[in-house]
Amino acid sequence: MSIIVEQVTRRFTEKGTPAVADVSFQAPAGAITSLLGPSGAGKSTLLRLVAGLEVPDAGRIHIDGVDCTSMPVQQRGVGVVFQSYALFRHMTVRENVAFGLEVRGTPRAETAARVDEMLRLVQLEDLGSRFPGQLSGGQRQRVAFARALAIRPRVLLLDEPFGALDTRVREELREWLHDLHTRTGLTTLLVTHDQQEALEISQHVVVMSEGRVAQAGSPEDVYSRPASPFVASFIGGASVLRGQVRSGRVAMGSLSVDVPAAAREGESVQAFVRPHDIKLVKSPVGAVNGHAATGRVERFKPVGGYVKVLLRLPTGDEVTVEVPRSEFDALGVAEGDAVRADVRSATVFLGDYAI
Amino acid sequence: MAVSSRRRVLPGFRLSLGFSWFYLGLLVLLPLSGLFLRTFTLTWAQFWETVTSARALAAYQLTFGASLAAALANVVFGLLVAWVLVRYRFPGRDLVEALVDLPFALPTAVAGLTLTTLFSANGWYGRHLEALGLKVAYTSLGVAVALTFIGLPFVVRTVQPVLEDIDVDVEEAAATLGATPWQTFARVLFPGILPALLSGFTLAFARALGEYGSVVFISGNMPLRTEIVPLLIITKLEQYDYAGATAIAVVMLTASFLLLLAVNLLHRWSHRRLEARSGH
Numbered sequence: 188m189s190i191i192v193e194q195v196t197r198r199f200t201e202k203g204t205p206a207v208a209d210v211s212f213q214a215p216a217g218a219i220t221s222l223l224g225p226s227g228a229g230k231s232t233l234l235r236l237v238a239g240l241e242v243p244d245a246g247r248i249h250i251d252g253v254d255c256t257s258m259p260v261q262q263r264g265v266g267v268v269f270q271s272y273a274l275f276r277h278m279t280v281r282e283n284v285a286f287g288l289e290v291r292g293t294p295r296a297e298t299a300a301r302v303d304e305m306l307r308l309v310q311l312e313d314l315g316s317r318f319p320g321q322l323s324g325g326q327r328q329r330v331a332f333a334r335a336l337a338i339r340p341r342v343l344l345l346d347e348p349f350g351a352l353d354t355r356v357r358e359e360l361r362e363w364l365h366d367l368h369t370r371t372g373l374t375t376l377l378v379t380h381d382q383q384e385a386l387e388i389s390q391h392v393v394v395m396s397e398g399r400v401a402q403a404g405s406p407e408d409v410y411s412r413p414a415s416p417f418v419a420s421f422i423g424g425a426s427v428l429r430g431q432v433r434s435g436r437v438a439m440g441s442l443s444v445d446v447p448a449a450a451r452e453g454e455s456v457q458a459f460v461r462p463h464d465i466k467l468v469k470s471p472v473g474a475v476n477g478h479a480a481t482g483r484v485e486r487f488k489p490v491g492g493y494v495k496v497l498l499r500l501p502t503g504d505e506v507t508v509e510v511p512r513s514e515f516d517a518l519g520v521a522e523g524d525a526v527r528a529d530v531r532s533a534t535v536f537l538g539d540y541a542i
Numbered sequence: 543m544a545v546s547s548r549r550r551v552l553p554g555f556r557l558s559l560g561f562s563w564f565y566l567g568l569l570v571l572l573p574l575s576g577l578f579l580r581t582f583t584l585t586w587a588q589f590w591e592t593v594t595s596a597r598a599l600a601a602y603q604l605t606f607g608a609s610l611a612a613a614l615a616n617v618v619f620g621l622l623v624a625w626v627l628v629r630y631r632f633p634g635r636d637l638v639e640a641l642v643d644l645p646f647a648l649p650t651a652v653a654g655l656t657l658t659t660l661f662s663a664n665g666w667y668g669r670h671l672e673a674l675g676l677k678v679a680y681t682s683l684g685v686a687v688a689l690t691f692i693g694l695p696f697v698v699r700t701v702q703p704v705l706e707d708i709d710v711d712v713e714e715a716a717a718t719l720g721a722t723p724w725q726t727f728a729r730v731l732f733p734g735i736l737p738a739l740l741s742g743f744t745l746a747f748a749r750a751l752g753e754y755g756s757v758v759f760i761s762g763n764m765p766l767r768t769e770i771v772p773l774l775i776i777t778k779l780e781q782y783d784y785a786g787a788t789a790i791a792v793v794m795l796t797a798s799f800l801l802l803l804a805v806n807l808l809h810r811w812s813h814r815r816l817e818a819r820s821g822h
Contacts, residue, residue, distance in 0.1 A: 240714050260717045267718040273711035277733045286729070287719030331715075338719055 195246030266335030612689035620697025650755030680762030693746030
């Protein structure tokens with residue numbers, strides 16, 4: 188039940204950049220694959236192409252080994268969940284869930300049994316006779332899931348399914364979706380701009396940027412081994428430090444890091460440092476070499492369990508550091524204090540790249 | 543509708559309600575009561591004879607029949623026009639928008655004259671229809687055509703905003719669930735626009751019942767055959783038969799009121815069903 192997308196292009200205007208440009212990727216059978224990217228990256232268009240709501244200008248789409256590039260949406264057997272829920276508001280929850288079965292002429296008794304089963308699956312057994320307008324956002328989205336799953340789709344396509352919900356409900360539903368997927372084992376394609384969501388519940392992540400695939404791989408791959416400056420900066424909220432290669436290392440003020448073997452002397456490089464890959468040490472004196480730099484605390488802000496510290500390096504670069512709250516309290520620094528920043532790891536790319 | 547104890551942003555419920563009653567009373571109720579009073583100058587037998595004469599009965603039949611046919615035609619084609627205007631962007635769309643409202647603005651006599659010219663035996667349309675054996679001008683069909691013309695904007699303008707509100711996502715969801723375009727329309731879209739469609743129908747129907755100007759030209763005004771009720775009333779007035787005219791007017795008024803009331807109740811029922819469902 189895998190989804191294979193081959194060199195698919197979709198353009199909405201004659202000129203200009205295509206919404207989806209020559210994209211190829213595979214969503215492995217039985218896994219959740221996330222299409223992750225900023226808005227306008229073409230991920231929703233790609234999902235709609237797989238669903239059959241859009242027709243590609245070039246390329247092929249295979250679902251479950253069948254080429255369905257030109258198959259009408261009705262016959263694709265895809266379950267789609269939209270961000271806006273797209274429930275039929277004049278129908279009850281039961282009628283909504285039964286809709287897909289009724290339009291294909293499923294016998295009444297069978298439909299009723301399937302609807303019961305689906306409502307149990309999404310834990311809405313008691314709300315079958317309610318109308319969508321009488322439900323909370325999270326409940327509505329669960330109805331949308333039940334409706335999409337009722338038709339026994341070959342694949343499940345989710346277009347920012349939790350985008351319209353508040354953070355707490357989002358996190359609950361994320362857990363719920365994880366459970367649901369474990370139980371159904373359906374091949375799932377999830378469009379999201381929320382990296383947390385993508386890294387947490389998917390087994391495979393396709394990072395998109397400007398209509399193209401920036402990187403595809405496991406969540407660990409795209410997080411720890413970003414393939415491009417875009418991926419490095421988009422995932423994990425890294426700070427960028429710029430410098431030049433000097434005798435096999437790159438010095439950025441007092442900080443210096445290893446550089447890729449291909450680097451030439453004098454070439455400019457960028458180092459992406461994640462907020463939690465820096466350790467702050469109170470005393471600026473002592474050994475200030477290797478992976479450490481002195482900086483000044485510009486300002487700090489406690490955010491839940493950690494404290495976000497904005498550090499200004501002597502080079503003028505700003506670095507965001509996340510320090511666990513207890514550690515920060517032990518550190519006892521105030522705004523304007525000088526601190527030492529030990530960089531645990533950084534991802535280095537050659538060349539200049541504007542984000 | 544009910545007096546709400548909740549504090550409103552805009553004050554003045556009592557004042558505005560009082561004024562509404564006064565205004566409606568002055569403008570609608572008072573003249574209508576005069577109408578009813580006038581008919582009391584007739585004896586019951588005279589009244590009954592006037593309102594059940596063969597000529598009057600034929601006129602009621604034509605007026606209600608043609609109005610109903612025209613309103614139904616407008617429901618079908620008005621929905622189509624509204625759909626096209628909402629769903630598609632095409633060159634000349636603004637022109638179509640303006641054309642839809644034209645029957646509102648055009649003096650009805652002008653519309654009547656134009657339609658008569660077009661549909662008469664040697665008119666642009668009439669010539670070809672005549673060849674097919676179809677007479678429009680000076681027949682009850684002509685009356686229905688005129689009433690359709692003047693009723694068109696009502697359905698388009700009531701349905702249009704409702705169609706604009708419908709999310710395309712909902713249709714796409716139906717399609718992914720396997721619904722054919724027809725099933726999507728009949729089961730997903732239509733229930734949502736039904737209340738608006740009923741409103742449009744009511745307005746077009748009411749407008750047609752009272753229409754006079756455009757019909758008198760195209761109908762030929764033959765008693766028992768193509769004479770509408772408003773014309774019959776005018777004819778009686780011209781013969782100084784004021785009591786007879788008001789008697790027929792009273793029947794017309796009562797029948798129209800009951801019909802509109804019935805449609806409004808139907809509308810409220812269908813709307814309520816939808817409201818209950820959307821939980822407002």
